[in-house]
Amino acid sequence: MKFVCEKNALQREITFAQEIISSRSSMSVVSNVYLEASDGSLLVRATDIKIGFETRMPVDIQEPGSFTVFCDKLNGILSSIPEGTIEVDQKDLKVVIKPSFKKAQFSLKTIASEQFPQLPDIDDDKFFSIPVSDFRDMIGQTVFAVSDDETRYFMNGVFLERVQDGLVMVATDGRRLAYIKRGIVEGIPDFKGVIIPPKLLSVILHRASDEGQIELAVNDKNLFVKFGQYRLSTVLIEGQFPTYQKVIPESQQYLVSAKRQDILDALKRVSIFVEQKSRRTFFALSADKLVISSEESDIGTAREEIPCTYDGPEAVIAMNYKYIDEPLRAIESEGIRMRFTETSRAVTLSPDPESDYFHILMPMQVD
Numbered sequence: 001m002k003f004v005c006e007k008n009a010l011q012r013e014i015t016f017a018q019e020i021i022s023s024r025s026s027m028s029v030v031s032n033v034y035l036e037a038s039d040g041s042l043l044v045r046a047t048d049i050k051i052g053f054e055t056r057m058p059v060d061i062q063e064p065g066s067f068t069v070f071c072d073k074l075n076g077i078l079s080s081i082p083e084g085t086i087e088v089d090q091k092d093l094k095v096v097i098k099p100s101f102k103k104a105q106f107s108l109k110t111i112a113s114e115q116f117p118q119l120p121d122i123d124d125d126k127f128f129s130i131p132v133s134d135f136r137d138m139i140g141q142t143v144f145a146v147s148d149d150e151t152r153y154f155m156n157g158v159f160l161e162r163v164q165d166g167l168v169m170v171a172t173d174g175r176r177l178a179y180i181k182r183g184i185v186e187g188i189p190d191f192k193g194v195i196i197p198p199k200l201l202s203v204i205l206h207r208a209s210d211e212g213q214i215e216l217a218v219n220d221k222n223l224f225v226k227f228g229q230y231r232l233s234t235v236l237i238e239g240q241f242p243t244y245q246k247v248i249p250e251s252q253q254y255l256v257s258a259k260r261q262d263i264l265d266a267l268k269r270v271s272i273f274v275e276q277k278s279r280r281t282f283f284a285l286s287a288d289k290l291v292i293s294s295e296e297s298d299i300g301t302a303r304e305e306i307p308c309t310y311d312g313p314e315a316v317i318a319m320n321y322k323y324i325d326e327p328l329r330a331i332e333s334e335g336i337r338m339r340f341t342e343t344s345r346a347v348t349l350s351p352d353p354e355s356d357y358f359h360i361l362m363p364m365q366v367d
Helices: 007-021 071-080 132-140 150-155 198-207 260-273 321-330
Strands: 002-006 032-038 041-047 051-058 060-063 065-070 085-091 094-099 106-111 128-131 158-163 166-172 176-182 194-196 213-218 222-227 230-235 254-259 280-286 289-296 300-307 315-320 335-340 347-352 357-361
Touching: 002 007, 007 032, 007 041, 007 051, 007 071, 007 085, 007 198, 032 060, 032 071, 051 198, 065 071, 071 094, 071 106, 128 132, 132 166, 132 176, 132 198, 132 213, 176 321, 194 198, 198 222, 198 230, 254 260, 254 300, 260 280, 260 289, 260 300, 260 321, 260 335, 280 321, 315 321, 321 347, 321 357
Parallel strands: none
Antiparallel strands: 002 060, 002 085, 032 041, 032 065, 041 051, 051 230, 065 106, 085 094, 094 106, 128 213, 158 166, 158 194, 166 176, 176 357, 213 222, 222 230, 254 335, 280 289, 280 315, 289 300, 335 347, 347 357
């Protein structure tokens, strides 16, 4: 196998492939990237067993063929070569990479392409399209709330389901819940709700642009995604996702309105004295005033007062600093609303004005 291409073009695809493989460092075939030159293009594949990656790019093929090579080292080689044309020549059990403009060459051992695992596939007519900007928004509002407790594996992903009037994404770790519903129904078939591993969603968030469409397909075990020239797949998480509807309060008595950036800025300063283990932060409410404070045992305290709109009894709510900071960063509006009924029960955080998403936080004990 032999082909010539632009270094930057190949490096871009190999870097993406390395993101998929990144958790694996052992010298095995799944630490390799699969390359196949045929019909004027180079097919690039990578997998970490659970996630599959595939793309094509145009190259000048001088001899068709296929092989696999250690992705991390190939990426390092390409990163070290200046911009320009390179030649990739594979014979027997090694591949030689040479820039056309430097007297340098690199040699890497290869593994036969037949040993590379087959990636799951699905017929093209099973895909449905939605605006990629909508899907990115849905990921951005939920993916950070996924549980990392492996004993509760059914919460280790984001739940996606088709409802009568749109698509819903939900994530929870048992102490907080993130919810978003987009009213996208045209062309979307009914499918059973699925739990998607966060790694794939983070890749989409990082790699997909805000323009155009993204295509999705679902079967019993896999989710398939297409955008641009990329095709991705992931093994779905098995199990029964919690009945999230029961967590959402039907109504809450008290409403607090404030500027999102005011709270974020105060949290940043107050976090200096947040206990690292509990991350407890206090929110003291009184008439049109919110005091955010923290205390680190035997070291110090911090407090900051910010204006708000609130007409209710004086109240102190203790919340995990991380659990309120992350949704505040995801919310896109200038103002936010906090709703609650009792200081020990669920707090709902949402944009102001209201939108199609919200976050539910369970308070901590004040003492």
